[in-house]
Amino acid sequence: MKTIEVVAGVIRDGEKFFATQRGYGEFKDGWEFPGGKLEPGETPEEALVRELKEELAIDILVKDFICTVEYDYPKFHLTMHCFYCEIQRGTPQLLEHENAKWLSLAELNSVNFLPADVEVVKKIKREF
Numbered sequence: 141m142k143t144i145e146v147v148a149g150v151i152r153d154g155e156k157f158f159a160t161q162r163g164y165g166e167f168k169d170g171w172e173f174p175g176g177k178l179e180p181g182e183t184p185e186e187a188l189v190r191e192l193k194e195e196l197a198i199d200i201l202v203k204d205f206i207c208t209v210e211y212d213y214p215k216f217h218l219t220m221h222c223f224y225c226e227i228q229r230g231t232p233q234l235l236e237h238e239n240a241k242w243l244s245l246a247e248l249n250s251v252n253f254l255p256a257d258v259e260v261v262k263k264i265k266r267e268f
């Protein structure tokens with residue numbers, strides 16, 4: 141099975157965490173943490189800075205590493221590196237997503253995260 145290597149950013153502002161809803165593709169309407177596939181030669185941190193600029197028009201600071209999720213979807217294996225981030229400049233604009241929310245820890249369960257993200261949400265809840 142092919143492996144897709146992805147980086148995802150959990151943007152934190154105080155008590156709130158930023159989640160986005162996919163606007164297209166196989167997982168349309170699923171909630172996730174913004175990010176995307178690594179390009180050849182990029183570090184995960186570089187890919188995250190690039191993706192969040194492309195998708196949300198923000199500059200971010202990559203903070204602590206959260207975890208690397210290994211998840212088998214029916215059609216591919218996902219390796220997803222997750223990091224906390226802070227916004228350095230800008231306000232998120234939804235250039236690719238159909239919706240987004242700033243969620244408190246309690247509210248993280250109120251949206252339907254993609255299956256691979258369930259583990260990430262659990263880890264966030266343990267850490268805060």
Ligand SMILES: Nc1nc2c([nH]c(=O)n2[C@@H]2O[C@H](COP(=O)(O)OP(=O)(O)OP(=O)(O)O)[C@@H](O)[C@H]2O)c(=O)[nH]1
Nearest residue numbers: 146147148165167172173174175176177218254256257
């Ligand atoms: N960015 C991101 N992708 C995730 C998360 N959870 C998860 O399963 N994925 C999966 O990771 C894969 C790669 O994400 P992507 O944003 O590059 O996907 P894409 O195929 O829409 O990108 P593309 O259109 O640029 O090729 C997707 O299959 C997506 O469903 C997540 O929290 N964030």
